Amino acid sequence: MRATLICWLLLASLLANVGARSPVLPKFDVDIITSLDSEDAKVDPKLVRTLLDNNFESGTLSPWYDESPGYVNWRVENLASPSEANSTAPKPATGSQYVRATRNADLASGLAILRSPTFTASPGDRVSFDFWIRSKRPEGNNLELVWVVDRTEQQLVSLSQFSTLSNYEWRTQSAVIPVDVPTEGVLVFYGYCGSNYEDAVAIDNIFVESSTYTTQAPASDCIVLSASFGTFTSPNYPSSYPENANVCWLITGAYSITLQFNNFETETGKDTLKIYLGPTISSELFADLSGSYIPNQITKYTESMLLVFTSDSANSYAGFSITYQIVFDNQQRPLLQLLLLLQQLLLIQLLIQLLIQFPVPKLRHTLQLYAKLQRNSKLQRGSQIQRNSKLQRNTPVVAV
Ligand SMILES: [Ca+2]
Ligand SMILES: [Ca+2]
Structure with a gap:
């Protein structure tokens, strides 16, 4: 795997030098994707499906992530403070932030990889996004979108035809994710950016939408x-x-x-x-x-x-x-109220049963008996108190 990456870096280095002279588009290596496939193993593919939308206004790529192997990286930039001031982006249709393939100080060319976590795509799901792409030479740069399932890439979109010197337009592109049944896979943007200051590749407003049918x-x-x-x-x-x-x-x-x-x-x-x-x-x-x-x-x-x-x-x-x-x-709510009512009814029924067991005359007798007992106990307590106070009075006070 490391050997593959080293080979690829060598290839990228070669491309960097070639890219400066002529607009050669890179051949993308599937192994790059699979070698970088471990990060999102913990994320539930069904849940992450709804989180893929990103207009980058929050300043973060998440849940997308940058898998660029070097030279050129995806960076969220603000229209007011572009990372490459020599070639500022046109104003996006909405908001002011977007993600751009950003080069180092030497403007070294290279491939920027923006990758989704693994998610479950359903039949008819469609990915749409805005893009701006520009180059000194016609078709000198490219933005590709691929769908990867089980280490096999399927190209959905390739946009090099918009890469011209005069292009200052954000455009919207969309593609159906090609699945017949719910399928786990990964979306990957490949942005190839050359080494001239006019070269630019940028993305905004990524949405993964369910089809009207579904x-x-x-x-x-x-x-x-x-x-x-x-x-x-x-x-x-x-x-x-x-x-x-x-x-x-x-x-x-x-x-x-x-x-x-x-x-x-x-x-x-x-x-x-x-x-x-x-x-x-x-x-x-x-x-x-x-x-x-x-x-x-x-x-x-x-x-x-x-x-x-x-x-x-x-x-x-x-x-x-x-x-x-x-x-x-x-x-x-009515059901819960009914249950509470039933509970109260049960209590009432218990009371009724008690009353049946103690018919009214018997109940009156019981109450009279209870009152008599209460009186007796008061009398007894009263005489006890009297006795106690007499005893206290008769007790001699001992001087200390
Ligand atoms: Ca935006
Ligand atoms: Ca049948």
């Missing part, structure tokens, strides 16, 4: 289960469901959701019922069910749940019947 289609096209309880089935149940079925059910605004499977029979591995703990297929996949095993009852404390049933083009079975029960979020 965020909206299930919510609008699905069967919305809005009653507190009920039963839903696969199409045609108990007859065979159709081939190429694609049906979904959506529950939202819940506090908890319970599913009781009355029957379940689908083609194993081909015709599946997927249960997501959230409103879209980008949400956490809780279960991927198929076959003839009837699952146990499920109760999940989740605001929403999406169930998606799909079948392939052959071999259909009876499908499923599921009884659901939803405790809606706004039912929680």
Whole structure:
């Protein structure tokens, strides 16, 4: 691994010298990425997905990080105080801070690498960003964006065509992250910057957005289960469901959701019922069910749940019947109040039972008896006090 890095540094050094003379674009080495892949092992890829957006106004790259091997590094700079004053950036569309491939005092050329932590991309996810790129020679510099999964890079964007002497424009670029199923991977920006003072590569407003399909289609096209309880089935149940079925059910605004499977029979591995703990297929996949095993009852404390049933083009079975029960979020307070009321009712019932055990005449007798006992005990205490005070008076005072 170290040998690879040394080789690469030698290559970068060579490129630095070549880059000063002619606009040769570097060939990127996958090993660079994988050799630097240990830092984010502790970060949950599902959680970090929502943190990737950065407009750099806070002055930090996080959660992106600089993996540049030398010469040129990513630095967040302010429009008011650019790190390379000879070639100041145009004003960004919003804010004043952005990240720039910044060279040393000698303006040595090189490759700057900006890398995301490993995160889970869902189908349709799209990355967008603003960029400014300039060079003394046409196409002399480049900004590439690649998607890396299992040490394999896939180029999403290459922007050298915007690298001209006269370019002073921030532009927006976007690309779909190419995944068919939720996939863990890394986004990497490669910024190659030459050694002329006019050379510049800068990035701003990185956003990773879910596609319209994943965020909206299930919510609008699905069967919305809005009653507190009920039963839903696969199409045609108990007859065979159709081939190429694609049906979904959506529950939202819940506090908890319970599913009781009355029957379940689908083609194993081909015709599946997927249960997501959230409103879209980008949400956490809780279960991927198929076959003839009837699952146990499920109760999940989740605001929403999406169930998606799909079948392939052959071999259909009876499908499923599921009884659901939803405790809606706004039912929680009334439910707690009801429980408190029940508790009070139980106390009242205990009192009533006591009264039944002591019928009223008997109760009056008991109270009279209690009053008499109280009087007697007062009298006894009174005579005891009198006796004690007599005793005290009769005790001689001993002079010291
Ligand atoms: Ca900004
Ligand atoms: Ca099938």
